[in-house]
Amino acid sequence: MIADWSHQIVLAATILSWFIIGAGLAQTTIYLLQLIFAGYALSKRPPVARSALLWHRYGDVAPPIALLVPAYNEALNVVESVHSMLALEYPNFEVVVINDGSKDDTLQRLIEAFKLTKFHRPYEEALAHKPIRGLYSSPMTERLFVVDKENGGKADAQNAGINVCRAPLFCVIDGDSILEPDALMRAAQPFIDDPERTIAVGGTIRIANGSKIEAGRVREIHLPRRLLPLFQVVEYLRAFLMARLAWSSINTLMLVSGAFGMFRRAEVVAVGGFTKGSMGEDLDLVIKLHRHMRDIGRKYRIQFIPEPVCWTEAPETLSVLARQRSRWQRGALECFFRYRSMLFNPRYGRVGFLGFGHILIVDVLGPVAEVLGYILIPAFWLLGILSAEYLLAFTALIFTYGVTVSVCSLILEEAELQRFPRARDLAVLTAAAVIENFGYRQLNNFWRVKGWWQYLRGNQGWGEMTRTGLGGAKK
Amino acid sequence: MWMIWELSILLSALSLLIMLFLIVRRVLQEHRDKAAADQRRQLLTALIAFTENRDSEALKAVVLGVPASVAINAGFEFISLLRGEERNGVLVAFHECGLPALVGRLLERGNVAERIHAAEMLAALGSEDATASLLSALDHDRSRDVRIAAAIALCDLGSLPLLGIALDKIGVAGQRSRRLIDLFRRFPRSRFNELAVHASRADAVPFVRAAAIDALARTGGFGFADFFAGLARSDSPEVAAAALRALGLTGHGAAPAILAVAMTNADWDVRTAAADAAGRLGLSELAAPLSMLMDDEFWTVRYAAANALRSLGNPGERLLREMAGSEVSRSQRTASLVLAEGPAA
Numbered sequence: 124m125i126a127d128w129s130h131q132i133v134l135a136a137t138i139l140s141w142f143i144i145g146a147g148l149a150q151t152t153i154y155l156l157q158l159i160f161a162g163y164a165l166s167k168r169p170p171v172a173r174s175a176l177l178w179h180r181y182g183d184v185a186p187p188i189a190l191l192v193p194a195y196n197e198a199l200n201v202v203e204s205v206h207s208m209l210a211l212e213y214p215n216f217e218v219v220v221i222n223d224g225s226k227d228d229t230l231q232r233l234i235e236a237f238k239l240t241k242f243h244r245p246y247e248e249a250l251a252h253k254p255i256r257g258l259y260s261s262p263m264t265e266r267l268f269v270v271d272k273e274n275g276g277k278a279d280a281q282n283a284g285i286n287v288c289r290a291p292l293f294c295v296i297d298g299d300s301i302l303e304p305d306a307l308m309r310a311a312q313p314f315i316d317d318p319e320r321t322i323a324v325g326g327t328i329r330i331a332n333g334s335k336i337e338a339g340r341v342r343e344i345h346l347p348r349r350l351l352p353l354f355q356v357v358e359y360l361r362a363f364l365m366a367r368l369a370w371s372s373i374n375t376l377m378l379v380s381g382a383f384g385m386f387r388r389a390e391v392v393a394v395g396g397f398t399k400g401s402m403g404e405d406l407d408l409v410i411k412l413h414r415h416m417r418d419i420g421r422k423y424r425i426q427f428i429p430e431p432v433c434w435t436e437a438p439e440t441l442s443v444l445a446r447q448r449s450r451w452q453r454g455a456l457e458c459f460f461r462y463r464s465m466l467f468n469p470r471y472g473r474v475g476f477l478g479f480g481h482i483l484i485v486d487v488l489g490p491v492a493e494v495l496g497y498i499l500i501p502a503f504w505l506l507g508i509l510s511a512e513y514l515l516a517f518t519a520l521i522f523t524y525g526v527t528v529s530v531c532s533l534i535l536e537e538a539e540l541q542r543f544p545r546a547r548d549l550a551v552l553t554a555a556a557v558i559e560n561f562g563y564r565q566l567n568n569f570w571r572v573k574g575w576w577q578y579l580r581g582n583q584g585w586g587e588m589t590r591t592g593l594g595g596a597k598k
Numbered sequence: 599m600w601m602i603w604e605l606s607i608l609l610s611a612l613s614l615l616i617m618l619f620l621i622v623r624r625v626l627q628e629h630r631d632k633a634a635a636d637q638r639r640q641l642l643t644a645l646i647a648f649t650e651n652r653d654s655e656a657l658k659a660v661v662l663g664v665p666a667s668v669a670i671n672a673g674f675e676f677i678s679l680l681r682g683e684e685r686n687g688v689l690v691a692f693h694e695c696g697l698p699a700l701v702g703r704l705l706e707r708g709n710v711a712e713r714i715h716a717a718e719m720l721a722a723l724g725s726e727d728a729t730a731s732l733l734s735a736l737d738h739d740r741s742r743d744v745r746i747a748a749a750i751a752l753c754d755l756g757s758l759p760l761l762g763i764a765l766d767k768i769g770v771a772g773q774r775s776r777r778l779i780d781l782f783r784r785f786p787r788s789r790f791n792e793l794a795v796h797a798s799r800a801d802a803v804p805f806v807r808a809a810a811i812d813a814l815a816r817t818g819g820f821g822f823a824d825f826f827a828g829l830a831r832s833d834s835p836e837v838a839a840a841a842l843r844a845l846g847l848t849g850h851g852a853a854p855a856i857l858a859v860a861m862t863n864a865d866w867d868v869r870t871a872a873a874d875a876a877g878r879l880g881l882s883e884l885a886a887p888l889s890m891l892m893d894d895e896f897w898t899v900r901y902a903a904a905n906a907l908r909s910l911g912n913p914g915e916r917l918l919r920e921m922a923g924s925e926v927s928r929s930q931r932t933a934s935l936v937l938a939e940g941p942a943a
Contacts, residue, residue, distance in 0.1 A: 183780055184779045243939050317775065526614075537624065550621055
């Protein structure tokens with residue numbers, strides 16, 4: 124009888140271990156394939172042309188763009204941010220700042236700095252959003268419009284901006300982020316080269332912590348001096364240079380970051396704009412675009428290009444980072460289950476199989492399997508239920524493959540883009556790419572499992588995102 | 599299971615080794631970049647000095663003393679700032695130093711970005727061999743971006759093959775690029791007929807036809823008004839809309855009739871273009887069809903119609919005010935919004 128029980132336990136433990144290792148193996152295989160695709164895509168891309176050349180080449184045919192900047196309680200930085208956006212190098216753009224019912228004096232600061240006056244501008248009420256209290260224009264510049272509306276959240280504010288803007292393309296950016304001066308010109312390039320098919324383009328988000336920032340511009344690039352943002356630099360490299368580039372190369376890009384993405388207005392309006400109240404409104408929008416374009420049977424491209432850069436501030440404390448990661452996890456789960464009918468649905472082709480398959484393995488099953496593995500695999504081994512082979516395989520999948528993937532992302536960056544200015548930075552980042560697999564990765568997975576739990580409990584809060592302000596970074 | 603472990607160790611060790619190599623490469627590169635920056639500064643100083651003293655021998659000595667890549671890039675940037683005699687002087691010095699030949703080689707052997715840039719530089723340098731190199735790139739280059747850049751450069755040099763041939767060489771995929779608009783806008787007046795022929799080809803890509811019409815409207819002027827009037831009835835909405843926009847610029851005796859028909863077109867882009875053109879030409883006889891468009895299901899059409907009515911002056915404004923004061927409807931709302939546009943009272 125006891126032998127029978129112990130046999131059952133060993134069998135159950137073995138099956139569970141196979142599930143955990145299988146999930147890890149699937150994730151690692153995806154990452155390695157992404158590296159191959161990303162490497163190929165980067166090698167095929169023309170190297171970065173200088174900004175002056177881009178202007179010379181595309182200046183006359185660049186389409187108009189509206190830069191939509193939702194602002195909620197951004198009084199600290201909003202004026203400097205808007206000044207920096209107005210100084211972007213692009214021939215035909217307008218900046219639409221949407222004050223989303225801020226409780227501080229965001230609007231007042233803008234009114235004073237740009238001598239704003241109320242203005243009537245007819246617009247199409249194509250997307251629903253909270254009521255607009257007023258539109259403002261500035262006698263100082265024709266490029267600036269401010270929309271003052273009741274608070275409704277980021278997606279709601281972006282929808283209001285989409286309604287008010289008149290350009291065929293719009294670019295969304297966070298109010299506290301900094302665009303490189305040539306970012307719009309670079310991001311617009313796919314819309315110039317293939318204007319009929321391109322409907323969305325994402326650029327790179329880089330972490331500005333530690334860099335020298337003056338007058339809303341990143342003047343000198345430095346690595347963060349604190350460990351937590353440093354690890355996030357490696358993470359962002361993996362996310363953007365590896366994952367997004369790889370998926371973009373096979374037109375299966377599922378996410379264009381809400382912190383910096385350019386979209387064709389007509390298609391976004393056709394899918395109903397950003398989904399209000401969504402935890403992952405950027406992921407949600409891109410999935411809707413894929414679904415819409417495939418439903419109507421039109422050829423399209425959603426692209427990621429690494430050259431345009433938007434700088435953002437990364438969380439520096441564990442508590443803020445934990446909230447951010449749990450929220451991202453909830454966003455991924457929410458979108459996965461909302462559009463679950465697309466999973467492995469032949470109607471949606473590679474988006475249904477590869478894109479949704481990726482979300483299933485990496486975002487839905489991945490964190491749970493990995494955290495289970497941290498607890499169960501060593502326990503089973505210590506109890507003598509599993510052989511050391513299993514333990515080694517799990518260790519390899521988590522740690523050594525983790526190191527490989529992170530370092531390879533850095534290799535891609537250095538081999539093709541070389542955006543870190545000093546050799547010393549590369550050495551520091553290589554060390555960070557190794558160390559982050561021992562502790563930081565585990566913490567991240569713990570936060571993601573927490574996000575799972577919050578999702579199951581229906582927790583829809585965004586949590587406070589405390590920022591020190593980019594202007595407060597190293598000067 | 600052992601294989602997973604062993605392969606992971608192998609891959610991570612390999613990746614770390616490659617990274618180490620790249621770090622060492624970067625250290626060496628930092629030294630090279632510093633030297634290149636110094637040489638660039640030296641060349642720019644010599645170029646500035648040349649514009650003052652015209653000492654061609656001193657300039658040539660500096661150009662030949664720096665690496666070709668530095669001379670090509672800094673030289674191109676500098677000549678794009680110059681005009682007239684100064685520019686010609688610098689170009690002669692560059693030719694005597696053999697820079698165009700180096701750029702020609704770059705057009706053959708560089709990466710895609712370098713080849714595109716080389717095509718642009720060859721157009722600026724304008725050597726005798728430039729045309730041959732660019733024609734070869736237009737013929738053989740495997741990147742459509744390079745082929746488009748070569749076509750633009752050839753157009754600037756006055757050596758672009760017949761448009762149909764050039765577009766065939768660019769390829770179908772390249773015929774969706776907005777860079778073609780740039781190419782067409784550079785067309786010399788003497789070759790406008792080629793644009794017209796291509797714009798009227800029913801088998802050509804509608805995007806290219808529309809771009810050709812836009813280019814003709816911007817630079818060709820009234821001479822093509824009849825041509826635009828004919829194309830305004832095209833079956834392709836993209837072509838018809840472009841022709842209507844062009845008519846709005848040139849005008850035509852039959853414009854009121856053409857625009858009135860276009861305002862009933864099934865495509866909203868065509869209706870918008872017709873409304874815009876009516877407003878631009880101030881055709882008050884089209885006030886009635888414009889009023890009908892105020893109830894169009896597409897906001898863009900309604901807004902264009904309202905603006906067109908506004909630009910008709912008093913009669914249009916009166917119509918708008920009547921609509922704004924009528925029962926709540928799409929046209930009433932559009933009319934009141936457009937009448938209110940501008941600074942708040």
